[in-house]
Amino acid sequence: MGVKVILPFVAVLLAVTYLSGSTPEGALVRFANALLTSFTLFSFILLLTLFVYGDARKRPVAPLFGMALSVGLGAALTVFFLSQGELLMEDNGSVRAQALSNIIRFGTTAVGFGLAVMVVGGTLFASLMSGPRRTIHVEEE
Amino acid sequence: MEEATQAFVFFWLAGLFVLSGAMLGLFSKVAMQRKAGLVMAAAGLLSLMATPWTLSFSPSSAFGHLLGSLAGPGVLLGVGFYLITFSGHVPVGQLSPADRKTGVVMVLAGVLWLEAMHWWVLTPTYPGEVNRYWLIFWPTMLLGVLACGAGAAALVGLVGEDRQQEQRLMLLITVFSGLLLLLGAALDGPNVAHEQFANEVILAAADLFGAVVGAAIAVLVFALVLAVYESQQPAPNRLAPPTTEQLAQASKVIASNITGGEESE
Numbered sequence: 001m002g003v004k005v006i007l008p009f010v011a012v013l014l015a016v017t018y019l020s021g022s023t024p025e026g027a028l029v030r031f032a033n034a035l036l037t038s039f040t041l042f043s044f045i046l047l048l049t050l051f052v053y054g055d056a057r058k059r060p061v062a063p064l065f066g067m068a069l070s071v072g073l074g075a076a077l078t079v080f081f082l083s084q085g086e087l088l089m090e091d092n093g094s095v096r097a098q099a100l101s102n103i104i105r106f107g108t109t110a111v112g113f114g115l116a117v118m119v120v121g122g123t124l125f126a127s128l129m130s131g132p133r134r135t136i137h138v139e140e141e
Numbered sequence: 142m143e144e145a146t147q148a149f150v151f152f153w154l155a156g157l158f159v160l161s162g163a164m165l166g167l168f169s170k171v172a173m174q175r176k177a178g179l180v181m182a183a184a185g186l187l188s189l190m191a192t193p194w195t196l197s198f199s200p201s202s203a204f205g206h207l208l209g210s211l212a213g214p215g216v217l218l219g220v221g222f223y224l225i226t227f228s229g230h231v232p233v234g235q236l237s238p239a240d241r242k243t244g245v246v247m248v249l250a251g252v253l254w255l256e257a258m259h260w261w262v263l264t265p266t267y268p269g270e271v272n273r274y275w276l277i278f279w280p281t282m283l284l285g286v287l288a289c290g291a292g293a294a295a296l297v298g299l300v301g302e303d304r305q306q307e308q309r310l311m312l313l314i315t316v317f318s319g320l321l322l323l324l325g326a327a328l329d330g331p332n333v334a335h336e337q338f339a340n341e342v343i344l345a346a347a348d349l350f351g352a353v354v355g356a357a358i359a360v361l362v363f364a365l366v367l368a369v370y371e372s373q374q375p376a377p378n379r380l381a382p383p384t385t386e387q388l389a390q391a392s393k394v395i396a397s398n399i400t401g402g403e404e405s406e
Binding site: 001004005007008009012013015016017019020021022024025026027028030031032033034035036037038039040042043044045046048049052053060062063066067070074100104105106107108109110111112113115116117118119120121122123124125126127128129130 | 156160161164168169170201204207208211215218219221222225226227228229230231241244248252274277278279280281282283284285286287288289290291292293294295296297299306307310311314315319322323326327335336338339340342343344345346347348349350351352353354355356358359360362363366367369370373
């Protein structure tokens with residue numbers, strides 16, 4: 001199934017590159033920035049979900065500490081790599097500006113992907129619910 | 142108020158409100174907390190959308206402008222799909238066929254609106270040039286539809302029975318979004334040149350891959366943290382096996398419940 005998702009994705013990307021004739025500059029930097037930002041923010045979101053998990057587990061501190069460490073590690077790695085000269089810097093003047101820009105861009109990606117999921121999910125459910133009514137046949141032994 | 146403080150309150154704090162409010166609203170078991178979470182998320186979202194006025198000096202306000210520009214087509218699509226889905230074969234709360242028509246019109250209007258934002262004069266411009274976050278959003282959404290459509294088509298084919306219509310529909314959406322990407326990379330729009338769009342598509346793909354890999358690593362770490370914590374918990378106390386007297390009592394209760402009653406039909 002993974003191949004069926006990846007294959008059209010890669011095919012369209014190759015066709016876009018071919019049609020435009022442009023070389024994708026900065027894609028690797030963008031990938032690394034997105035990875036670090038996504039890891040840090042998702043760790044933070046999962047840290048928040050632990051408060052719900054804690055309702056059923058006498059509010060343990062150890063998992064909270066573990067995920068807080070994960071958020072800290074993500075933030076520290078981001079700052080470390082952004083501080084290495086031009087390695088992960090884009091059009092921003094400082095590490096802080098680049099980190100904040102990464103977060104906003106991650107938000108934009110999340111909004112875009114969220115709307116895409118809504119379009120695909122909405123179309124699928126609309127089709128499933130509007131087709132002919134089906135009955136489940138149970139075979140008696 | 143200083144500019145940095147204003148940016149913190151109206152943008153970053155608002156963003157935190159959206160995130161934590163949505164988490165509370167979705168996952169909390171307490172009704173009051175759920176309501177408070179939804180109010181927090183709505184207030185945060187409104188504050189973000191108002192940044193073109195409250196933080197006009199900051200480049201980050203372009204993100205708020207994008208959110209405001211997407212509110213119209215987003216609401217049309219969301220409400221439209223809701224109306225279509227719930228006017229179908231749902232067991233309770235079925236809507237009327239007229240609602241279904243309204244839903245179809247709303248979805249079409251939403252899709253056309255989004256298309257007009259690239260191919261017509263409705264492109265979000267802020268503050269005088271094309272909003273830079275629109276240039277990230279539009280290719281990301283098209284790539285997202287492409288990937289999700291292909292995934293849904295494969296999934297429906299794998300687990301569904303007699304679902305060829307749905308599979309075809311998902312493939313149609315995949316092809317449609319792929320065509321839009323190729324058209325955008327081949328033809329200039331009124332505000333976005335094809336070279337710029339193509340470059341943004343590649344960068345959006347890098348963004349998506351990076352976000353997916355980062356999220357996967359975070360989920361793995363989360364699973365590891367929980368597994369380690371759970372493995373260190375003491376095993377629950379085991380009850381002693383039932384005595385002969387308890388077994389005899391249980392037999393008596395069971396026997397009294399399975400014999401002597403009326404015959405079932």
